[in-house]
Amino acid sequence: MLTTSTSLTPLFFTAGVELEYKCPISHTEMHRRLQAAGFTWAKAMYDGSPAPDAETIFAPMPVDENGIMDCAQADVARLIEFLESEGAECPASVTGLGMHTHVGNRLVQMDPATYWQESKDAMSNGSYFRPDADQMTDTMSVALLKDVIMRYADHQSEIDAILARSRRQHGGASRWCHSIRPVGFHGEYRDQFESADNVSRMSRILGSLGESEKYAAINLMHWSGKNTIEFRQHQGTLSLEKMNRWIGLLVSMIQHSDQTRMKYEAGQVQTPIMPHRPASRLGITWGMCRR
Secondary structure (H helix, E strand, O other): OOOOOOOOOOEEEEEEEEEEEEOOOOHHHHHHHHHHOOOOOEEEEOOOOOOOOEEEEEOOEEEEOOEEOHHHHHHHHHHHHHHHHOOOEOOOOOOOOEEEEEEEOOOEEOOHHHHHHHHHHHHHOOOOOOOOHHHEOOOOOHHHHHHHHHHHHHOHHHHHHOOOHHHOOOOOOHHHHEOOHHHOOOOOOHHHHHOOOOHHHHHHHHHHOOOOOOOEOEEOOOOOOOOEEEEOOOEOOOOHHHHHHHHHHHHHHHHHHHHHHOOOOOOOOOOOOOOOOOOOHHHHHHHHHHO
């Protein structure tokens, strides 16, 4: 029997997508057709805003710097193809259509294909899959989250340039993803945002820059509930390539901040030398762990 002290199970990000679109049928009929076609891991809903006829919510997917991971690519491609076959479209002339991307604030450590299957199964039963605690890392630190947001804010003009005009500052749909430029490293709200000591305070500052916390380009209202960061600025699209490029960009931004801009210090905890009988199983285990 072979043994190893290391795990080859990869760490990966997760992302859920809420895709808004126009279609000739009602959202309830689209949902019925999705279920009938076997897409029980997706649901069509009424968005509540004026432009979309419906939005489809995907089960959370395993993602990395290239976008949706290979194990989920074919399923997502089939879903997009089905939506198009039922008349869904995201015309550029309809400015209010968005693709909201929820990136998980904890990494997952398990087989990505297993995660994807569990996620689809949970969504089919009306819930979201949450791996066991030992299969996830700690929640992203406030310092890391803050750095990602401030870098996004600093580069929002460049981000605007790769998105539809309606999703840019002062664009026709900008109220649904208002600019967060003032919290960037060169913005007028920099000091206020940098001094925020919790996510709730950060969320309120982002909300004060526009109509509400929900409609900021980065929405932190789901940090504790869904355990996600919602990026709201991308336009609605039925292009898998654009979806992959956007998700990959978001993951790469977080990775860059984590790997090159954060300084993590390892802490030390003093433990008792031997709280058990030295020759007992607990004593031997304790000694090995302490060494």
